[in-house]
Amino acid sequence: MLKINLPENFILPSQNTPFPEVELALDEPNGLIAIGGDLSSERLIDAYQRGIFPWYGENEPVMWYCPNPRMVITPEALRISKSLNKVLRSNQFTLKTNHDFEQVIYHCKSIKRKGQNSTWIDERMVRAYTQLYAQGVVQSVEVYQDAKLIGGLYGVRMGKVFFGESMFSLVSNASKIAFVHLVQNMGYDLIDCQVENPHLKSLGAFNIERDAFIQRLDELLLK
CATH class of the missing domain: 3.40.630.70 (Leucyl/phenylalanyl-tRNA-protein transferase, C-terminal domain)
Known part of the structure; x- marks a missing residue:
């Protein structure tokens, strides 16, 4: 499990919790913008429209990225x-x-x-x-x-x-x-x-x- 100190608003406790603005994404790991939430169609469509995508490893929670550069x-x-x-x-x-x-x-x-x-x-x-x-x-x-x-x-x-x-x-x-x-x-x-x-x-x-x-x-x- 990846251990990172995250701003509070990077945690998505429910399917209705919005993503932070992408300009707040971390430099390290590059582009990390949120952790948690789900992989519902609504969440994924909203993510891609914002330039965000899910990327995480085995036994990790869903992690969301918008890297710089792209x-x-x-x-x-x-x-x-x-x-x-x-x-x-x-x-x-x-x-x-x-x-x-x-x-x-x-x-x-x-x-x-x-x-x-x-x-x-x-x-x-x-x-x-x-x-x-x-x-x-x-x-x-x-x-x-x-x-x-x-x-x-x-x-x-x-x-x-x-x-x-x-x-x-x-x-x-x-x-x-x-x-x-x-x-x-x-x-x-x-x-x-x-x-x-x-x-x-x-x-x-x-x-x-x-x-x-x-x-x-x-x-x-x-x-």
Whole structure:
């Protein structure tokens, strides 16, 4: 259990307790803005509209973050290497959207990741995002090879913004293929990548200040 001295208003004792203003988020851990509350659809939708997302470890309470800086990508910034472009042009993959969300989140939850002993996707998050998916707020992208699911991603969609949550690959480059499809073909002006990630940085993702992210978010949620 992470032990942090928090301002009193960072504790969310009930589902009706509002989030603090994001500019009050801690510098360390970067972006921590609240602890507690629940993962109801109403709470999650309110969080994403404010630029806040849940992220916590096993046996921890729900922890909410709005980090500074924020990693994002736009269609104009997408960078595709020659080797990845060759893979994309090979026509050996089939891309689908919202075809098998349950398997996508299952693989994101269970896949082994380098440098990580456990996943941040627990059963509470699976239930919460499955409910949001049923409401049309969550979207998944699937990559198939020979009719087998080999990669994908999921996240929250609002207006012209996609908030990326997690991705997985069972075959080299599969998650990159899903990500490129998301950025190029799905009509979003901004994809939130949350925190710096070398995998996404290689594709053109970049950091912006939190204030700039929130301002852009407010604009694009209205589209």
